[in-house]
Amino acid sequence: MRIARVIGNVVATVKDPQLEGxxxxxxxxxxxxxxxxxxxxxxxxxxxxxxxxYFCRGKEASFVWRPREVxxxxxxxxxxxxxANQAWQSRWQAGGxxxxxx
Amino acid sequence: xILGRVVGExxxxxxxxxxxxxxxxxxxxxxxxxxxxxxxxxxxxDAVDAGIGDRVLLALEGFSAMTAVGRPNSPxxxxxxxxxxxxxxxxxx
Numbered sequence: 001m002r003i004a005r006v007i008g009n010v011v012a013t014v015k016d017p018q019l020e021g022x023x024x025x026x027x028x029x030x031x032x033x034x035x036x037x038x039x040x041x042x043x044x045x046x047x048x049x050x051x052x053x054y055f056c057r058g059k060e061a062s063f064v065w066r067p068r069e070v071x072x073x074x075x076x077x078x079x080x081x082x083x084a085n086q087a088w089q090s091r092w093q094a095g096g097x098x099x100x101x102x
Numbered sequence: 103x104i105l106g107r108v109v110g111e112x113x114x115x116x117x118x119x120x121x122x123x124x125x126x127x128x129x130x131x132x133x134x135x136x137x138x139x140x141x142x143x144x145x146x147x148d149a150v151d152a153g154i155g156d157r158v159l160l161a162l163e164g165f166s167a168m169t170a171v172g173r174p175n176s177p178x179x180x181x182x183x184x185x186x187x188x189x190x191x192x193x194x195x
Contacts, residue, residue: 001146045118046116054114060178062177079114081115
């Protein structure tokens with residue numbers, strides 16, 4: 001799985017019918033040197049904007065909703081406890097700012 | 103599978119039920135000389151009770167990851183499935 005932050009959501013009324021009723025969240029994978037390329041993931045756990053989450057990729061992502069066959073290659077499967085992970089999260093966010101010219 | 107080093111642990115009380123009861127290890131993929139590969143760590147379920155600093159065998163695909171933690175058909179795409187004792191490189195590239 002990968003660590004990411006929820007940075008927004010996307011609405012698509014015309015879509016694969018199997019995707020009906022799911023939240024499409026815009027997430028940014030995070031690393032020690034800050035954010036990576038954003039992607040869209042189905043919300044499998046009730047994550048909100050700004051939250052640190054982790055997501056599963058590939059066919060396995062659809063197993064959140066087994067036996068229902070959901071056409072997704074990414075699903076958010078956990079929300080990181082804010083307090084317990086605070087230390088490395090702030091280091092990562094700082095890591096991201098280093099590269100930015102202010 | 104690849105070689106990785108456990109660099110931390112993530113705490114997530116709200117998660118998919120199939121992840122319950124297993125540590126969520128932050129594993130940094132390693133280069134052959136034991137250094138860190140660039141890029142973020144992978145979040146892997148722990149199937150071998152690995153601790154921070156351990157070098158582990160990192161499975162990066164669903165079936166092997168799920169099987170190692172005994173949770174078939176679950177949203178799992180990475181697991182630490184072995185603790186490495188030694189790495190012998192006899193014919194370096």
